[in-house]
Amino acid sequence: xxxxxxxxxxxxxxxxxxxxxxxxxxxxxxxxxxxxxxxxxxxxxxxxxxxxxxxxxxxxxxxxxxxxxxxxxxxxxxxxxxxxxxxxxxxxxxxxxxxxxxxxxxxxxxxxxxxxxxxxxxxxxxxxxxxxxxxxxxxxxxxxxxxxxxxxxxxxxxxxxxxxxxxxxxxxxxxxxxxxxxxxxxxxxxxxxxxxxxxxxxxxxxxxxxxxxxxxxxxxxxxxxxxxxxxxxxxxxxxxxxxxxxxxxxxxxxxxxxxxxxxxxxxxxxxxxxxxxxxxxxxxxxxxxxxxxxxxxxxxxxxxxxxxx
Amino acid sequence: xxxxxxxxxxxxxxxxxxxxxxxxxxxxxxxxxxxxxxxxxxxxxxxxxxxxxxxxxxxxxxxxxxxxxxxxxxxxxxxxxxxxxxxxxxxxxxxxxxxxxxxxxxxxxxxxxxxxxxxxxxxxxxxxxxxxxxxxxxxxxxxxxxxxxxxxxxxxxxxxxxxxxxxxxxxxxxxxxxxxxxxxxxxxxxxxxxxxxxxxxxxxxxxxxxxxxxxxxxxxxxxxxxxxxxxxxxxxxxxxxxxxxxxxxxxxxxxxxxxxxxxxxxxxxxxxxxxxxxxxxxxxxxxxxxxxxxxxxxxxxxxxxxxxxxxxxxxxxxxx
Numbered sequence: 001x002x003x004x005x006x007x008x009x010x011x012x013x014x015x016x017x018x019x020x021x022x023x024x025x026x027x028x029x030x031x032x033x034x035x036x037x038x039x040x041x042x043x044x045x046x047x048x049x050x051x052x053x054x055x056x057x058x059x060x061x062x063x064x065x066x067x068x069x070x071x072x073x074x075x076x077x078x079x080x081x082x083x084x085x086x087x088x089x090x091x092x093x094x095x096x097x098x099x100x101x102x103x104x105x106x107x108x109x110x111x112x113x114x115x116x117x118x119x120x121x122x123x124x125x126x127x128x129x130x131x132x133x134x135x136x137x138x139x140x141x142x143x144x145x146x147x148x149x150x151x152x153x154x155x156x157x158x159x160x161x162x163x164x165x166x167x168x169x170x171x172x173x174x175x176x177x178x179x180x181x182x183x184x185x186x187x188x189x190x191x192x193x194x195x196x197x198x199x200x201x202x203x204x205x206x207x208x209x210x211x212x213x214x215x216x217x218x219x220x221x222x223x224x225x226x227x228x229x230x231x232x233x234x235x236x237x238x239x240x241x242x243x244x245x246x247x248x249x250x251x252x253x254x255x256x257x258x259x260x261x262x263x264x265x266x267x268x269x270x271x272x273x274x275x276x277x278x279x280x281x282x283x284x285x286x287x288x289x290x291x292x293x294x295x296x297x298x299x300x301x302x303x304x305x306x307x308x309x
Numbered sequence: 310x311x312x313x314x315x316x317x318x319x320x321x322x323x324x325x326x327x328x329x330x331x332x333x334x335x336x337x338x339x340x341x342x343x344x345x346x347x348x349x350x351x352x353x354x355x356x357x358x359x360x361x362x363x364x365x366x367x368x369x370x371x372x373x374x375x376x377x378x379x380x381x382x383x384x385x386x387x388x389x390x391x392x393x394x395x396x397x398x399x400x401x402x403x404x405x406x407x408x409x410x411x412x413x414x415x416x417x418x419x420x421x422x423x424x425x426x427x428x429x430x431x432x433x434x435x436x437x438x439x440x441x442x443x444x445x446x447x448x449x450x451x452x453x454x455x456x457x458x459x460x461x462x463x464x465x466x467x468x469x470x471x472x473x474x475x476x477x478x479x480x481x482x483x484x485x486x487x488x489x490x491x492x493x494x495x496x497x498x499x500x501x502x503x504x505x506x507x508x509x510x511x512x513x514x515x516x517x518x519x520x521x522x523x524x525x526x527x528x529x530x531x532x533x534x535x536x537x538x539x540x541x542x543x544x545x546x547x548x549x550x551x552x553x554x555x556x557x558x559x560x561x562x563x564x565x566x567x568x569x570x571x572x573x574x575x576x577x578x579x580x581x582x583x584x585x586x587x588x589x590x591x592x593x594x595x596x597x598x599x600x601x602x603x604x605x606x607x608x609x610x611x612x613x614x615x616x617x618x619x620x621x622x623x624x625x626x627x628x629x
Contacts, residue, residue, distance in 0.1 A: 042494035146582050176361040177521065177565040181577035203494065206524075209571040229571045245569070247499035249528035252568040258503055258528065261496035264464045 001072040003197040004030040004054070004165055009066035009076075011049050011058065019063075020268040022049040024221045026066075027295070030165075033195040036188065038212035038229075040205050040244075042265055045218040047201045051167045054199060055079075055086040070164050082165070085158035087187075089170040091150035095142040101128070101153055102138030108160045127156040131186050148179035155187050159194060166191060166198040173203075184211055205244060206251075209233060217241045220266050220276040227301035237303040239281045275306065283307060315387070316515040317373065317403075317483050318349040322382035324365075324372050341587040342368035343379070344539035350483070355509065355516040357530035357547075359523055359562070363585055364536040366519045370485045373517060374405035386483070401427060401479025408488040410468035414460040420446070421456035424475050431479070445474040449504060466497030470504070477508070487519045502528060523566050527551060532618070535559045538585045538593040545619030555621045557598050592624070600625060 011023040023046045030037050039047040052058050054068055056079025068075050070082040088094055096104055105127060106120035115123065125135045131152040142150060151171060158166050168187065172180040188211050191198045202208050208215050208229065215232045217225040217240065225238040236242045246259035263280045266272055272279055278288040287306050295304045324343040342365040350356045358366045371377040373384065375395055383392045386399060395403070404427075407413055414423050424442035425435070433441075443453045449470040460468055469489060476484060486505070490498040506529065509516055518529050526533055527547060534544040535558065543556040554560045560578060567575045580597040587593060592605040604624040612620040613627060 042496065146584075148582050177523075178361065178561055178577070178580055179582060181565040181567075182579045182582075185577070185579075205495070206567045206569040209569060210567045210575045233569065233571050244495060248495050248569065249502070249522075249524040250569055251524040251527060251563070251566040252570075252573065255528055258499040260499045260503055264466065264497070265494070 002029050002031055002069070003033065003035070003071060004199075005067075005069040005072075006050075006054070007067050007069075009050070009053065009064065009068065011046075011053055011062055011064045013059075014061045014063070015269075017269055021271075022046050022062075022221055022268060023053070026050060026221075026223055028216060028223065028226060030197040030199070033197060034192045035214070036191065036198045036200055036212045038200045038202060038208035038215045039218055040202060040208050040215055041218035042203065044220075044265055044268065046221040047218050048169055050218075051086070051169045051199060051201050054165065055084050055167045057086065083161055083163045084165045084167065085161055085163035086167040086169065087151075087154050087158050087171045089173045091147065091154050091174075092142060094154055095150060097142055100139050100141055101145070105138075105153070105157055105160060108157060112161050124160075127160050128153070130159070130190060131156045146179075147175050148183055151175065151183045152186060155183070155190065159190055159196070163196060166196055167201070168198060169201040170203070171200075172207075180207075187211075205248065217244070220271060221268060222276060222304060223295060223302065224277065224305070225301070225303045231301055237298060237301065237308060238277075238305050239283045239307075240277050243280075243282075275304075314351045314353075315349050316352050316354075317517075318385040318388075319373070320347055320383040320385070322346045322369075322372065322384065323380045324368050324377060325380045339587065341365075341539040343372060344587070346382075346539075346541055348534060348541065348544070350515050350517060352482075352515055353509070353513045354532065355518050355530045357518045357520060357526040357533045358536055359520055359526050359533060360536035361521060361562075365539040366521075366536050367487055368539075369536070370405065370487045370517060370519050373483075374403060374485045376405065401431065402481050403483045403485070404476040404479060404481040405485040405487065406469075406473055406476050406489050408491055410465055410472050410492070411460075413472045414468060416460050418459075419456065420458050420460070420463075420471055423460075423471065424456075424478060427475060427479050441478055442474075445478050446471070448477070448508065449474045450500070464497075466493050466500060469493060469497075469501060473501070473505070480512075481514065483515045483517070485517045485519070488521065489518075490525065491520070491522065498525075505529070523563060535562065538587055540593065540622065542594065542623070543619075543621045545616065545621075549616055549619045553616075553619075555615060555619075555626060556594075556623050557600050557625075558594050561597075592622075 007027045009023055009026045012019045012021050041047045053064055064076055073081055075082045102121050102124050105124035109115045109120040109123050125138055128137055172183050200211050212229055215229050216223055219240050225241045236245055243259055243261045247261055249255055261280050266276055274290050275288040275293050278284040293304050293306045295302050296309055298308050322343055325339040325341050328338050360366045372379050383390055421442055425438040428438045451470055490501050520526050530547050532546055533550045534541045537558050543559045554563050561580050564578045583596045592610050595601050595605050610622040610624050612622055614620055615626055
């Protein structure tokens with residue numbers, strides 16, 4: 001039984017211009033305990049929608065088809081049938097401003113484990129120390145904390161409910177780089193220690209390389225490539241992945257000239273015919289313009305490209 | 310650096326913000342956003358200012374772009390003092406581009422109007438102005454037909470290119486770029502960074518490139534200045550900063566960026582998360598510094614020359 005198995009997931013949003021497809025036929029799985037799967041893509045690629053769907057937090061204008069199984073149980077449309085915790089970018093919006101950190105954290109133990117108040121607060125202190133915050137933080141309010149401290153509180157809250165799956169959607173994007181490094185290492189170590197599978201959503205492929213075990217590259221609502229981070233870095237298959245890796249400036253070496261992916265990502269209400277990347281793809285040929293490629297397996301890796309069929 | 314080729318120079322530039330306590334409106338303390346900054350930028354050079362939020366890098370850009378009045382110090386543009394006013398003949402020679410291309414363009418004006426607006430205070434005929442606008446639009450890799458578009462019809466990257474075209478239209482010699490790509494996606498960022506580099510080369514402009522992203526700074530800059538608590542704690546050529554970072558803060562900052570190769574080690578130095586303090590009689594980095602020595606408690610470090618063009622404000626490098 002896999003911790004997470006998503007198959008043929010299609011998610012559409014109803015907008016003033018009609019239905020737009022945010023996610024198109026996405027299938028992926030997390031196979032092991034404590035495995036971290038990164039979703040990497042540009043804005044509009046559908047990575048956050050996938051996270052929301054897995055957390056059961058899709059907005060009311062969304063319509064979903066397919067299946068999301070957490071430990072074998074179907075959760076799509078039944079958000080309370082499994083324990084999925086989510087960590088978002090904006091920690092201040094995720095915390096209640098009028099309750100202390102201790103009260104918010106203890107509430108989880110009172111509800112989920114039926115502990116009494118005193119015991120719950122005690123346990124909250126233990127969980128805070130796991131993320132490197134002292135007991136003094138129990139009595140503090142969210143506004144008294146720095147951004148990195150708030151994000152660590154969210155991590156401890158996510159772990160507190162002993163979840164079957166954690167969704168971390170750009171958890172450090174709003175933080176300074178030194179704080180970002182700290183928060184990510186805390187998150188990664190705790191998730192590995194507790195053996196909880198995690199989906200890590202980011203636009204920063206370099207961070208994904210160090211936080212995750214495997215990487216899913218998304219483009220225009222579809223998975224274009226999924227494999228281990230080493231394969232993605234050392235031998236990217238899809239032309240988009242190749243281009244993406246060549247287009248980011250590197251901190252550890254000088255880059256003579258950045259590679260430019262011409263054009264802009266397609267708008268979800270007007271996807272091109274055939275492969276969605278073909279107008280920007282240097283390797284596109286006739287078939288790419290007329291037929292949408294399917295996800296195919298290449299040596300245990302997944303790629304959506306006619307070059308590998 | 311050759312004196313003739315220096316485009317912009319600051320001497321002990323300061324910008325303090327007052328923090329008033331509500332009671333009796335007494336001035337409680339200052340935020341020293343820019344404190345005693347002396348830098349110079351030569352023709353055709355890109356000077357990157359890197360630092361975390363609150364380091365004062367944006368304030369420095371705003372003061373140099375003449376959008377904020379400095380508290381003290383001087384700004385020289387080609388040896389001319391422009392601290393208090395910019396002479397007419399220098400109008401448009403210093404321009405600034407901000408981070409957010411969504412708020413930088415008036416949503417009710419067509420791109421053409423936004424582009425020619427900076428020319429309206431100059432004696433240029435409308436026909437010439439429109440011609441220029443179309444030239445700079447194409448220079449930024451956008452088709453001329455976009456002149457009749459409204460901002461909402463463009464993507465974020467296209468808007469930022471319009472904003473840069475508008476900055477270039479007055480033919481500036483000094484362009485301040487404040488996080489110009491940090492709101493954009495990776496593929497769009499590459500487009501804009503490449504364009505900016507080639508335009509600089511072609512027009513021999515001087516860039517002040519403000520960024521929190523060291524990878525972007527490494528790609529764009531010739532020299533890099535690291536800011537902390539309003540001060541430049543280390544400045545040097547790109548290669549000496551990346552290959553031989555000296556200030557403990559520079560090292561921390563550099564270690565926080567993961568190398569893209571998953572097999573490379575990533576061992577970030579994790580500093581204490583403490584509020585920035587504007588100490589006057591000791592090193593401002595002292596609360597976070599793992600290498601502090603007695604001297605750091607007693608005095609403010611001054612610039613120490615460690616190499617040609619490489620200066621660091623740190624007592625660890627005082628030669629005795």
